[in-house]
Amino acid sequence: MKNIQLLSGIALIALSFTSCKDEKQEKAQKTIDAYVAYVDSVKNVKADDLKADWKDVEAEYDRRAENAQLALADIKDNAAETERINASKTKYEEFKNEMTTVFAPPAPSPKQQLRNALFGEGKIGDDMSFSWVNAQNIHSVYQQFVHTVEDNKDSYSREDWDEIKVLYEALDSRKNTVEKEGLSSEDNRKIAGLKVKFAPMYTVNRMGAKSEENREAKK
Template identity: 90%
Template sequence: MKNIQLLSGIALVALSFTSCKDEKQEKAQKTIDSYVAYVDSVKNVKADDLKADWKDVEAEYDRRAAEAQTALADIKDNSAATEKINASKVKYEEFKNEMTTVFAPPAPSPQQQLRNSLFGEGKIGEDMNFDWVNAKNIHSVYQQFVHTVENNKDKYSREDWDKIKIMYEALDSRKNTVEKEGLTSEDNRKIAGLKVKFAPMYTLNRMGAKSEENKAAKK
């Protein structure tokens, strides 16, 4: 009788252990299925709706991916589950790359690219607002402008030179205001030197660009 009770006890413990093990595997499988379903659901959301919440989407993906990877350890034969996870990883990375392209801001226009090169990224827009130029930074602004023109003078078209002249005159106009706001005599002297360098460079190279355009037109 005692032996029967002992065997029954062992059987109950084994059954309980098996049951716990099965529950653990079942929970792990559900975690992996949830991860796979999340990737599929994200792919079905419109790009415009995703854009505003993309950081949250990525954070949730990272959380679910980590949980799915951990869950693999609780599945005895996890080759099929591993394959499912890897397939969803590839699917998500492809989708992420696609969305990165979709969410990327449009390339700036040629005119904006010219402004960016002369003044710095996004410093000057179509409104030609120079309020950010002050007594402390105006010398460096002139410096970047003139040195950029000097380095690229052989690449500019006549139209580029005309745009450069307009921006140069707008900067000069800002200088008239800045002079009353504490521009040092030292910076004023350095700016004068840059202006002396720019004037003949503009005249000669614009004439050269126009001449080249005329030759090309005749051909």
């Protein structure tokens, strides 16, 4: 009798263990299913709607992806589920790259690209404000401007040179203000040297660009 009770007890423990194991595997399966479904659902959302909440989308994806990966350990034969997870990862990464391109700001216009090169990214916009130029940095601003023009003078079009002239005159106008705000004589001297370098470079190369355009037009 005692042996029967002992065997019954062992059977109950084994049954309980199997039931617990099945429940754990079922939960793991649902976690993986939820991950795969999330990736598919995100791909069906309009780009405009995604853009505003993209950080939240990525955070939720990371959470679900991590949970799905951990869930594999609770599935005995998980080759098929591993393949599903990897397929969803690939699908999401491709979608993420696509959205990165969609969400990217439009490329700056050629005129803005020129301004960025001459003064730094976003320093000069459509308002043409030079208020950020002061007695402490104006020499370095002239330096970057003149050296950039010198490095790229052979590639500028006539329109580029016209824009360069407008920008140069605006910088000169700012210098008149800065001189009253403590511009050092040393920096003033260095700026004068840069201006001497720029003037003939502008005149010669703009004339060359115009002549080149005339030759192209005749063709």
